[in-house]
Amino acid sequence: MTSMLLAIAAMLAGTWIGAPTVTPLLVGALMGLMVRENPARRAALAGMLSWAAILLFATFRGDATGALAGTLGGAMGAPSWAIVVVTLLYPTILAASAAWLSHLVARRLIPSVGGRPARGITPT
C-alpha cells in the first residue's frame, strides 16, 4: 500500500513538473525493481490513478473537462469517453511495460531482486 501511494505521489509530481512520459517510465521501472508482487499491475494502477486524480481534481475545480473531451473527441473522430480512456491508458501502459521489463531483467541478472515471483504475471 505504501509503495502504491509513493508511486502515485511520484507520478503526480513528475507529471506536474512537465514530464508526462518519463515519469511513468521511471516510476514503473523502479517498481519493477523494488516491488515484489505484481509490480506491473501496481505500476499500471499507479499510473492510471494518478492521472485520473488530476482529471477529477480539475473537474471539481470547475474545469470543463467533459466539454474538452467532447471537443477533442470530435477533432479526432472519437467519442468523448474514448479521449478519457486513451488519456488514462497512456501512463498505464508506459508504467506497466517499464515495470514488467525492469523486473524481468533484474530477475535474470540478480535472482534475489523482486522476491518471490507472483503467480501468473511475474517472470519465473
Add this chain to the structure above:
Amino acid sequence: MRNTLLTVAAILGLALAWPGVRGLGPVPPLGRLLDPVNGAWGAARVDLPGDIEGRIPNLTAPVDVRYDRRGVPHIFATTEADAIRALGYVVARERLFQLDAQTHAASGRLTEWAGSIAIEADREMRRLGLPASAEELERSLNTNSRQRAIVDAYADGVNAWIDHLRPRDWPIEYGLLGSRPERWSPVNTMHLFARMGWTLAFGGSTERTRVEVAALVGDSAATALFPPHTAIVEPIQPNGQSTSRFDFTKLPPPGTPNGAAKTVATLLPRQAGDDDVRRSFASNNWAVAPQRSAGGNALLAGDPHLDMSLPSLWYEVHLVVPGVMDVYGVTIPGAPAIIIGFTRDVAWSFTNTGADVLDLYAETVDDPGSPRRYQVDGEWKDLRVRIETYRGKRGEAVAVDTLRFTHRGPMSRSRDGRWLSMRWTVLQPELSQTVFLDAARAKTAREFLDSMAVGFGAPAQNMIVADRQGTIAIRSTGHFPIRPAWTVGSAIQDGSRSVNDWEGYWPLDRYPQSFNPPQGFLASANQEPLDPKENMYLGVDTDFEPWRAMRINRLLRSDSAVTPETMRLWQTDPGSERAAAFVPWFINAARIARARGHTSAPLDSAAAWLEAWDRRYVPDDEHAVLFEAAMRQLVARTWDELVAGSGRRVATPSSALLLGLMRDSTSPWWDDRRTTDVAEDRDAILSASLVAAHDSLVRRYGGRGDGGWRWGKVGATRIMHLLGIDAFSELGIAVQGGPGTLNPSSVTGHGPSWRMVVELGDSIRAWGTYPGGQSGNPVSPRYKDRLPLWREGRLDTLFAPRDTASLHSTARLRLIPPKSP
C-alpha cells in the same frame, strides 16, 4: 508462453515512449497532448479569473482592464502606448494561437507546423514578396518614432502574456500541432497588414483573365467581356441619379483565338478560388444624414464580409486614454488599433474598393536561366536577390527558393524562360502603423478621412464616416496608380522601358468621395466607385457585382425616416436585385417555348415554381435553390466558349454583363457549341437551363416539398476553425440571405464578419456582433456564444463607459509595471 507474450507486449508498450516524446508523422507528441496537467487538458480552464494582476515590461503606469458581461475588455490607461501594451496583452490572453497562426500564414512559415504539405501556400506568400515587404517596412521605422513605439508596445503586451504562460496554459491547438507559442515580434504586425492586402487587393488575375480569354475568343471579345467599367451604374460617389443606370452595349461575337496569348497566360499569377467565391469577398456600409433619419441624428451601418473563421477575425475592445482617445470597436489580433468602430464623436466602417493596383511587366534579363541583371532603357541593372528557406517542424530545411526583385517588385519566371515583375501597392511600405490611432482622435468626419488619407496606402478601402454634427461622408482611400496614358492596367507592360512605369498616385482630390450629398445618404457595397462617365480607370468590372449596391440604395431611397432598427434589419435583408433582374427572363423563356410548341411538363413545372417565388432568400424558402441552380446552368451554357481544353472555364464574365446580353436574343454567345446541328438562341438556353436545374435538384435533393430544397439547408454557411477541424467549427448555419443579397451567405464560409449600427446623437448609441465569440478556446462558452445572435440578424448593445465607475464588470485585470530589480 504467456510470459513471452507479455514481454513482447511490454516492449511494444515501452515503444509508446517514442511517439510520446517525439510524435509520429502527423501525430503530435502524445505525452504532451494527453498530459492532464500541462497538455491539451489545460484548455479546460475556460473562465476569465474574477480579479487578477499582470505585469508588462515598459508599462509606465498601471492599466485597469474591466471585462463586461459580453467578455469585452474596457482598457483604461494613462498613455497611448500603455493602452496598446494592454491591448496586446488582452488579445494574446484570448487569441494567442490565432496571433501565431496568422503570422505563420502571412510570413510563409506554415511548413514549420505542417511540414512540406504547406509548401505551396508558403511559396505563394513569399514569391509575391509579402514577407519581404513587411520586413522592409519594419526596418524602415525610425527607432524613436511613434510608429516604432506603438508596434513595440503591442509586442510588449503580447510577450508579457506569453512569457508568464506555463505549458498547461497554452491553447489546445499547440498540443494538437506538437508546437509551442512563439514570442511576438513587431514585424508580425506588418505581416498581418500585408496579408490583409493580399486578401483584399490581390488583383493578379486581371491580366491573366484578359489573356486567357483572348487565347480562346480573341482580343476584341476578351476586352468586351471584361470591360473596365460596369454595365450597371450605381456608383459610390453619388452621380445625381435617383435610380440605377444600365449602360448595356452589344457584345461582339467570339473571335479568332489569339495563339500567342495562350503561352503568356502560363506566366501570370492566378487568384485562389473561382470567380464566384472571389466576388463574395464583399462588404456593405452606408450612412444616413440627420434629415432622413427618424431621430434627426446621423446613422451609420457597416458589415465587412470576409472569410469567417473560428475564432473570429475580429476581437471587440474599448480603449480609453483620458484626453487622448476613447474608441470602441473591433481590432484584428495583431493590429495595434481598433480597425472599425466609433468614438465619442465619429463612427466609421470600410468596404473594399477592389481597385486594380497591381501591374505586370515583361522584363528583359541577362540570363533567362539564372538572371542577375535586367534591362531598363538600354542599361543593365542588378536584380536584388533574396534567398527564401522553408523549414520543417524540427527546423530542417524543406526547400530553398531564390527570389529576384526589380525596382518594381518581385519577379517570377515561366516555363518558357520569360520573366515578369510585379508592381503592387500592397508591397509599397507606406502604411502608417499609427493611422488608425490618429484617425480615432478625429472630432469630425472630414478630420477622420483626412487623417486616414495621410497614412493609409493599401488595400484601398471605401471609408464611410458619420459624426455627431450630422456630417456623413465617404472616400475611397488608398494608393491608386497613375499610369502612363498609353498603358492599360489590365495589360502586361514592356518592362525594358521606364516610361511604362507608374508616374505616382492619384492626388486626394481625385479620390472617389462625397460629403453630405443632397440625397441624404451614402452607401458602398464594392461597386464601381465612380460613374464611368468620369472616365477614370480603377479596375475591371468583374471583381464585384452591383446587386447589393442596387439593393441598399433602393432601400435607402424608399425610406426618409430611417431608424437604427431599420438599419439592423437591412443588414440581413433577404431581397435580391439579381433575382428580380433574371427571374422574369426565365419565365418569359418558358412562355416563348410554349408558344413555339417546345414546352414540356418539367419546363412548365419549373417555370411555375420560379414564378411563385417572392425572390427572398429566407431559410424556409424552397424556390431560391431552383433559381441558383438555373443561374449556374445558364452561366455554364452561355459562356461555354470560355472553356479551355482542360474542361475548365478560364473566367466568368460578370452577371451584370450577362443581364445585358439578355437584350440580344440571337447573339452568337447563346449558341451551345456542343450541339452542332442547331444554333440556340437566348430563350432556348434559358429554357434548357431551367429544366436541367430542376432535374438536377430532384436527383440531388428529392422532390419539391420534401424539405430537401429548403434554402436554410442548401444555402447554409459554415464557419471553420483556423486549422479546419470540424469539431472546433460550426457547420450548417442556416442564414437569411443568398448570393447578391445584402447578407450573402456562402457555403464556403465568406460573409458578414462584423455587423455594427451606430446612431450619433447627443451621445453615441451603438449595436453590433460578429459570428464567433471573444475567446479563442474551443471549449470556452465564449468561443462562439455570439453565433445565434449573428445568425438571426440581431445585434447586442455596445456599452462604452466613460470610466470604470459606470461599468458593472464581471472580471478585472490590473496590469502593472514589472517590479524594480
